[in-house]
Amino acid sequence: MNFKKSVFFIISIFILIFCNISNGLDNQSKHNNNDLNPPIIEDICPSKCQEYIIGRPCIKASYKDLNGIDLSSIKLFLNYEDITDKCKITKNSISYTPSKRLKRGTQIAKLEVCDLSLNKNKQVLEWYFTVGTPIYKHYRGLLHSHIDTLPNPIKYDDAYYIAKYKSNLDFFAITEHSNELDNSIYCNIDNASASSKWSALIKSRDKFTVNGSFIPLSGFEITYDNKQNSSFGHINIFNSNGLVCSNQPDMKLDDFYKLINEHDDLIGQFNNPCINFGTFSNFKYSSLGDKIMCLLEVGSGDNVELQKNYRYDDMYQIALDKGWHIAPTCNQNNQKTNFGIANEFRTVILSTDLNKDSLFDSLKNRRVYATEDKNIKIDYTINDLPLGSIITNPSKLSFSITAIDNDLNDKITEIQVISNNGQIIKSTKFNSNLAKLDFNIKPEKNKFYYIKVIENKNKISLTAPIWIK
Template structure:
């Protein structure tokens, strides 16, 4: 009887033990299965870019730099997915590629200017990473300075003081240069003043004193000028012209001050710079832009964008007048001006005039205006480089054997995409165009030269923001 009870107890113990072991195996199997599913689940993160060289926006580097990119991914890199594009050319086959980095050494020197690089890589789970940036080779010849050249205060038909205007432009809008240009026929004692001497006008002299207080060389250049204002509520209206770098001012009320005589007057003064303001039917188109060699020697700018409305589509545009004046023989660079009449100097919208200059000083800025190294833009920080045969906007090429175009448009705001670049010539002919959807865009091509041609660049961004460059002329 005792043996029988002992046998039953041992059998029961063994059965419970085996059951416990089997249950543990089941639990372990379930746990391992869950862990496996967790480890092999879909990983949606793309590879990480650790470093790039040359670095983003780097400048002043050698003409033949090697391009290095380091990357990593926890799941592993699919090296067969890697692609490298330099200025839109696929150079992948010329690269050294590992699981951790890629190296490209160019065989030829880069041309001076911005170089656009795009890198693509995927991990073994097909998660893709795309990275685009630019760097610049060769020391830049010119810096890009941004400002405005058309504004009014309470001294004529606007609001605010001279100090209000310069302060807002410098401290709030962060402009590099800014000009106040009052209507000359609204300044005090205007009939007693001339281009050589405006000492009779206290408002003019106060403008000069205030201007000088706000100049910070290499940081901000305060400029002044006057707007030659022909009546516009009349038949055969003439237009308005800004004049810069004068000792005094004149006005249309002086005897015999028709447009032809005004051209001759400013021609006989040293160092003056002129700008055709808002050409249109309402204000005037300067006798249908009848060509004057006297005027052409002084007037180097034309305002293609004018207005202080925050909605830039509601401001005046004169792109057609720019083309028309160029076809008439004028040598002009385009500008955008806010024409401020309220206390919104520089901050009203993104209209900007950009000048290519060796440094930020009054003499250097005026020299660049005179030589038309200028482009207009409706975007506050787009950067446009345009050369033919390495010569900048505003240049004249004489008897070239070929025309090597190089255009680059870069906007540091990622969402401000370049949509199209156009190269436009005489009579509005578009000789080249290319579409993009990137904040980095470059266009290079070669044409056979034709004499007496000019070529300027139009850059169109999203929201239809448009930039225009000065032409380059071929003689």
């Protein structure tokens, strides 16, 4: 009897274990069958539209998926040639360095990745980069404006129409306050379809996009009540599919940096940095934030009279000294229907083409200058590398700075070269529409140099730095 009971007990245990395993497999199968999301590809290098001077760039990317990656599915193509067998492949990344220099010109890369779900969800990413010295054009626009705060709100179509046809801007961004958008509490950084206003903005943006002519941009501004949290401030985020707002949990400054750092394609801008709006914990450095925060607004306002607008060039210097790798922008932060018309404030992007990918690549790489003069053109290089570059272990530093303004009433009066702690290492006076400054110095490590151009009528322009490592 005891023996029979023991056998029965053992059989019962086996049946129980088998049922649990079967249920687990069924649940896993159900999960995999329901999974329709393809893998995420990120951290691509060279990035979209990036200009490469070297002929043997390391081509790499990372990928991830909750169900895991099917390594046998991975394929990398370069100029339509399958180079997968020449790549180094791991469970979360792929890399390839050409054995010979690539020909000068455009290179097209394509990566294919499938997950391990039963659906074998597939992600394909195709992008291009260029080998050879790029030729940059200067595109002018604004990266901070609002419709939601207008006394009499207009349609997004109207704002883009004004920017394109009345102001003749090359690009123009509408960056609504995320707290003011409907259902923003139910949105996330990847998906804001719950917000009808956000969906309307995206629809209008796509409608007005004309590559080579006008690039409308969209973004959101996350804002904190300065009385409740003076350490934060206002930040614009571009190139996101969704949005977040300060009303959501876990949105302190460090949490926000961590969130955006997980999305490699995002571009961040510190808006109106000052005591009244917030100083981002006095620009305490964050390596997570530094990856995404590429821009800082040094000028803001939509008043006709220059002195009634805001300048934040002191905050720009503080942020650079704290270690941030940022470029300056100058925007109107429009609260009226005077987009681009209000004054001459402009953000200028150096880009090879007028399309969204090229502009975002330039913003990521800080090829940007800020100006209070809509006509001025500034070129700045060290060792033939453009503003925004990071130079490692140079043997010498050859500066080349040119400022041109074809408006005869605007005279360039001074060019300053400014370094760490606000030190002016070079200054030359002018009284002309044309100004050029070339000189050489010995390199010092952990230095940065940016340019300040001063004109009559108290107009100033600031460039992105070039960093020496």
